[in-house]
Amino acid sequence: MIAAISKICGVTPLLAWHTDSTLPDSDLIIIPGGFSHGDYLRSGAIAARAAVMDSVREVAEKGVRILGVCNGFQTLTEAGLLPGALMRNAGIKFVCKEVKLSIANNRNPFTQGYQLNEVIRCPVAHHDGNYFADAKTLQQIEDNEQVAFRYADGTNPNGSANDIAGIFNTKGNVLGMMPHPENLIEPAHGGIDGRRLFEGALNLLKAELA
C-alpha cells in the first residue's frame, strides 16, 4: 500500500504506530490490509481497540477521508466507524483471485473517477470478507446509497449480503472495502483499474484546497 500510494501521487505517506495517541495532519488516512495481531480473535478486533483508533475516530468526525482496505475494512467495522461485520468467507477458505466490481455510487471523492455501474477488475485476498448486516441496517445502507462497490457478474467470492464489496459511512468520508485496488494500479499488475480510486480521492482534495 505504501509503495502504491508513493507511485500514484509521488509522495511517501506518513506512518502512524498503533500506540500513537495523535495523528499527523493529513488529507487521507489509510488503514491497509494485513493480519493485524494475527487476527487470532476476530479479524480487526484488536486493531479496532488500538490507541491510535481514538484519533482516527476523532478526525473521521471532522470529515477527514478514511479508507480501510481488507483488514482495514474489518477494523473499521469493529471500531464502529462503518456498519455491519465481515464474517468468514462462505467457502470457509482464504481466497485470492481477481473479481469484477460494479460502481454503485460515484457521487463521492473515492469513486468519482468511475462511471456509475461501470464494471472494473480488482483482486481480492482474504479469509473473512463475507459482509453481513441485519435486515434493517442493510435496508438503511441501501436507502442511504452507502454501497460503494458490488461484486459483479457472479464473482462474489465470499457470500457477502447484496454482493457488497465496499461501503461508505453516512457522511461519505469513510470507505471500507475488501478488494485490493492498490494491487491493480500499473501495467505490470496487468491493469490499472484500481488507480482511479486513489486519484479520485487525492485529486479532489487538491481542488478543494486550491
Place this chain on the structure above:
Amino acid sequence: MPGLVAPAHAKKKNMTVNNTHPITPQLIADHGINDEEYARIVELTEREPTYTELGIWSAMWNEHCSYKSSKKWLKTLPTEGPRVVYGPGENAGVVDIGDDDVVVFKMESHNHPSYIEPYQGAATGVGGILRDVFTMGARPIAAMNALRFGEPDHAKTRHLVSGVVSGVGGYGNSFGVPTVGGEVEFHPRYNGNILVNAFAAGLAKRDAIYVSKAEGVGLPVVYLGAKTGRDGVGGATMASAEFDDSIDEKRPTVQVGDPFTEKCLLEACLELMASGAVIAIQDMGAAGLTCSAVEMGARGDLGIRLNLDDVPVREDNMTAYEMMLSESQERMLMVLRPEKEGEAKAIFTKWGLDFAIVGETTDDLRFSIHHQGEEVANLPIKELGDEAPEYDRPWIEPGVHNDQEPHLFAPPHDFNVALIKMIGSPDLCSRRWVWEQYDTLIQGNSLQLPGGDAGVVRVEGHPTKGLAFSSDVTPRYVEADPFEGGKQAVAECYRNLIATGAEPLAATDNLNFGNPEKPEIMGQLVAAIRGIGEACSALNMPIVSGNVSLYNETNGEAILPTPTIGGVGLIDETDKMARIDTADEGDVLFLIGTEGTHLSQSIYQREILGEESGPAPTVDLIMEKARGEFVLAAIRSEYASACHDISDGGLAVALAEMCMASGYGMACEIDVTYPHSALFGEDQARYIVAVDDQWADMFAANSEGSGVSFARIGSVAGDRLIINDLIDISVDDMKSCHESWFPTYMAGPAVAEAAE
C-alpha cells in the same frame, strides 16, 4: 462448582525428567543413537553424559542436523560460481543479482510433522524457511511449496491436502509473502509419508548480509522472539526416524506456528541489523536452542555459556532437557555488541517481543548449560558441531532399464479422449483450487502467478529487474533411473526459468529419500546427487543451499526418491519476459526440439495404459543448454509472444495448456512417425514458442543458423485445438475438464471410513 478439580489419577503425566535420570541402553536407543555413536559420545564427553547432555548429543548428531549419511556425497555438488556470495553452510544461499542486490534462498522439508498434523506441520515449515531467509538480513519476497501426497483414493489424502494447503496459506498469507509457485502431485508411494518442501527467497543488499559465526569473547548471547514451550521437543530426532503405526502418539512433537509473531520478528530483526548491533545471528529451527548456540560458537571458535533461568518460558517446571530441545517457533539467538544492548532491547520491546540475555561467549570452547544453580551440561562445542559421525554407507548402483520403442506401447482408441483424460488427471489438472488459497499478490510485485512455467516477482527498488522461481522434480523418473532423474529435475527447472525469459542463476536442493541404511536407497541418493551435480555444472546452476530428508518410509516402504530442485533466475528487463498465456490469434507456433518418442514412465503410459515401467527419458545436457540459450535469446529479442516448456504429458498437453491459458485455439500439422509418441512422448529439452506472423521467417532463419532443431508446427487460430486428424477439441471443453478435477475431488468426505 463440582468437577473443577480433576481426580489424582487423571492428572497429566509428569513430563519432567531429572538430569540424574539413569542413562540406560533403552534410553540411548530412544534417542536414535547406536552403540558405536554412544561410545564416541562417551569418549568426547570424557564420562557418561547426563540426561540433558544425551539429548544435546542426539539433537546435534541426528540425520536432520548432521547430514551424516549424505555429507560425503553432498560435497561433490557444484556450489561455486561468479555470482555465488554464500553457498551451503549458512542459513540460506546468497547470490549476486547486480546493483549491490543479492537474492537469498533455500528450500527445506517439513515432511514428518505435516503428516502427523498437516496444518501446523505445513505452517511451521513455511515459518522455518522464512526465518532462514530473514536471519541473513533479507526481506522475504517470494515463497513456493512442493507438495506430494498419497493416491487420491487413499483414506487420508483429502484430509492431508486440505490441512497442508490451508497451513501453507495460513502462515504465508498472514506473514505477508506472496506464494508464486510450487508443485502438487499424487502417488501411492506417498500414502504413509507425504512431502512438504517449502521454499523462500528474500532480497538484501550485498553488504548487509548476516551470518551465524560469532566473534569476540564475553559478549552477550541474546534470546529474541517468542517464549519457549514444550512443543517440538525431540522433533529433529523424530524427523530422522521411520514411521510406524504408533504415528499418532508423535503429535506432541509438532510445533505450533504464530505468523504474527514471526512478522514482528522479521521487522525487529531487520531494524536491529540496520542499527549495527548484531555480530552474529542464528534462528532456532531444528533442535532449537541447542543447535543455534552450538553453531554460533563452533563456527566462531568460541565457547558458549547459557543460563536457562533467564530463558523466557511459557510453561511451568520446564527442565533443562526440554528447554534445550524445544522447537518452539519464532525464536532467534544473537550475539550483540554490548554497547548497543539498550537500543536493541528498545526495538524488541516496541515490537512486543521477548528480549533476554541468556548467556555469553567464552574462550574455553565448552558448551556450558546452567539451570537452577547447577551445571547440567558441559560439552566440547567444536566436537558437537563438527565431529558428528560421517558415514560412507554401503550402496548399490541402481539397475537400468532397456529402452522401449514407441511401437511397443498401445496407441489410444481415441486421441481426443486420451488428451481430455490426461489434462483432467490428478497430476496434470489445474491447481487453481490450491493457489487461490495462497496470497499471490501481497507486496504488489508479482508479475507471473502460479499456473505458468515459473513465478516472477519484481526486484523492489529497481526499474526493470525481476526474479523467476520454479520448483521441479519428476519422482517417477528418479525411481526408474536416479541418475537421469536427478539430471532431469535440474533440467526441467532450468527450462521453466528460461521459458519466462530468465537467466537461470542457481538452485537449492531438497533431497527426500527413504532409509539410507538400505543399500538400494543409498544407491538412489548417490546416483541422484551425481545426476544433479552433472546437470548443475553443465547448466551453470550451482547448488547454494539445501536440505536432506531421509527415512521417509512407513512400515518399511520408501517414498519415490524425490530430489526437489528450487531454481532462481534473473530477468533483466521484465517488459520483455515471456508468459504461457499471451499467444495471440495469428501467431506462428514453433516446436524447439525434435519429435517425441519416449513413452516409458510417461503420463500417457500411466493414465491411459495404466502402467509405470521402463526407463526415464535421458537428458542431453549439451542440447539442453544450446536450446535453452536459443530460447532465452529469442525471448530477450522479443520474438516470443508466448512460450512454454514441454514436460509431463508431452507436446499435446503443452499445446493444450497454452490454449487454456490464452483462450485461443491452435491449428497444428506435425510430422509423426508414431502418433501417440509424437503427441505424448516426454522427450526432454523441448519448448513451444509462439511468434508473431511477421517475425516467423526471421525466427526460423535464426533457429536454422544456430543449429537448434525446430519445426514450424502450426498457428494460433479459432477456439479449438486441432492436431493433424488426431485431435480436435474446443478450448472450453478442455478448460472445464482441466479445472474440475481438484474442486470435485476436494468436495468429497474429509476422511473416508476406515482409515488405512
